[in-house]
Amino acid sequence: MQPSTIFAILSVLAPFAAAHCCHVINENNECRDGSWGTPCCGQGGCNIFCCNCDGGCRSDNRKLASRATIDGAADADSFSVADVDGTGNLTLAQYTQYMGATEDDEIYVNWFKQHDKNGDGVVTPDEVRLN
Numbered sequence: 001m002q003p004s005t006i007f008a009i010l011s012v013l014a015p016f017a018a019a020h021c022c023h024v025i026n027e028n029n030e031c032r033d034g035s036w037g038t039p040c041c042g043q044g045g046c047n048i049f050c051c052n053c054d055g056g057c058r059s060d061n062r063k064l065a066s067r068a069t070i071d072g073a074a075d076a077d078s079f080s081v082a083d084v085d086g087t088g089n090l091t092l093a094q095y096t097q098y099m100g101a102t103e104d105d106e107i108y109v110n111w112f113k114q115h116d117k118n119g120d121g122v123v124t125p126d127e128v129r130l131n
Contacts (some may be wrong), residue, residue: 022050030105032059039099039107047128048115049078062089075128089122090119 022035023031031041035058039088040046042053052075082098083090092112101108114130115123 019085020053020056022046022053032057037107039111040100045129045131047075047078048090048111048123049075049082049098049128051075051078076125079125079128089124091122095123 022031022041024041025032029037029039031036031037033041035041037050040050040053041058042050043056043058044054046053078098079090082094084094084097092109095112096103096105096108099108103109112123115127117127
């Protein structure tokens with residue numbers, strides 16, 4: 001593998017080396033504690049990427065997560081990775097691609113719309129958090 005390829009891969013993954021995200025663990029939108037993701041599995045409010053959740057993630061030591069969580073990503077880091085065209089606006093297509101969902105997944109579409117506070121069809125960095 002070329003050094004430039006390795007560098008490119010690492011530069012994309014680096015922001016997540018310290019991210020703590022609270023994603024569902026299976027296709028049934030189940031959280032580690034057995035509850036439903038809405039779409040996130042945080043104790044409190046999460047950013048649009050289900051990271052940096054207030055109070056951490058809902059969990060139960062009896063359940064094993066099939067998706068690894070990573071500690072401490074800033075909202076801006078997640079946003080810049082999801083904003084693949086670098087416009088500073090996140091479209092529904094970019095968001096669902098980043099989250100590994102389809103554009104017609106009602107849970108993620110509704111979550112996107114909640115964050116699109118001005119209803120312009122895109123999420124900007126100042127709309128990443130609901131609070």
